[in-house]
Amino acid sequence: MFIALEGLDGCGKSTQLRALAQRLQQSKMDPVIVQEPGGTPVGEEIRHILLHREELKMAPLTELLLYEASRSELTETVIRPALASGRWVLTDRYSLSSVAYQGYGRGLDLRLVRELNRIATGGLDPQMTFLIDVPVEVALQRKGRARDRLEGSGVEFYERVRRGYLTEISRISGGVLLDGQKEIAALSEEVWGYIRPLVAAPS
Numbered sequence: 001m002f003i004a005l006e007g008l009d010g011c012g013k014s015t016q017l018r019a020l021a022q023r024l025q026q027s028k029m030d031p032v033i034v035q036e037p038g039g040t041p042v043g044e045e046i047r048h049i050l051l052h053r054e055e056l057k058m059a060p061l062t063e064l065l066l067y068e069a070s071r072s073e074l075t076e077t078v079i080r081p082a083l084a085s086g087r088w089v090l091t092d093r094y095s096l097s098s099v100a101y102q103g104y105g106r107g108l109d110l111r112l113v114r115e116l117n118r119i120a121t122g123g124l125d126p127q128m129t130f131l132i133d134v135p136v137e138v139a140l141q142r143k144g145r146a147r148d149r150l151e152g153s154g155v156e157f158y159e160r161v162r163r164g165y166l167t168e169i170s171r172i173s174g175g176v177l178l179d180g181q182k183e184i185a186a187l188s189e190e191v192w193g194y195i196r197p198l199v200a201a202p203s
């Protein structure tokens with residue numbers, strides 16, 4: 001299984017990914033856990049440019065292409081080999097992030113974003129995508145002042161991103177919308193409720 005967790009920064013997706021990974025490990029499984037951008041030596045260099053070089057100004061298309069380069073490297077060198085070996089892969093963000101952030105957020109043509117996603121992933125999509133939704137003000141409050149380059153794009157940008165996520169999640173195969181304002185434990189149980197039937201009983 002290939003599972004993605006999506007949402008605004010501060011929505012709680014990283015926390016839920018760790019909780020899900022722990023549940024799978026308790027079920028005698030060994031999931032591969034990755035994040036975007038990053039997850040490979042090339043991807044980590046790109047991540048630094050995208051998120052931690054606040055002084056760098058870049059065109060939206062340049063930003064998208066950097067994300068796609070990181071995604072391509074991660075997909076080819078980590079995700080596909082892991083899936084081919086029979087392991088589960090959990091990712092903190094995947095191609096839906098580019099649709100929401102660079103498509104809806106930056107205003108790039110959605111057809112272009114989807115086509116570049118297809119090229120970068122070779123057509124590989126998660127079998128299940130959890131969107132953990134919270135209002136923009138909640139996400140920004142949770143992040144506080146520790147914001148990266150992308151997170152400094154302003155409230156209106158994030159409203160567009162959230163609207164994109166909410167529009168797209170019902171259109172993708174295996175998309176699940178979750179309320180990120182629930183208690184962490186309750187949300188973990190909800191996620192596990194979707195995954196438990198897919199986990200083979202340990203031998």
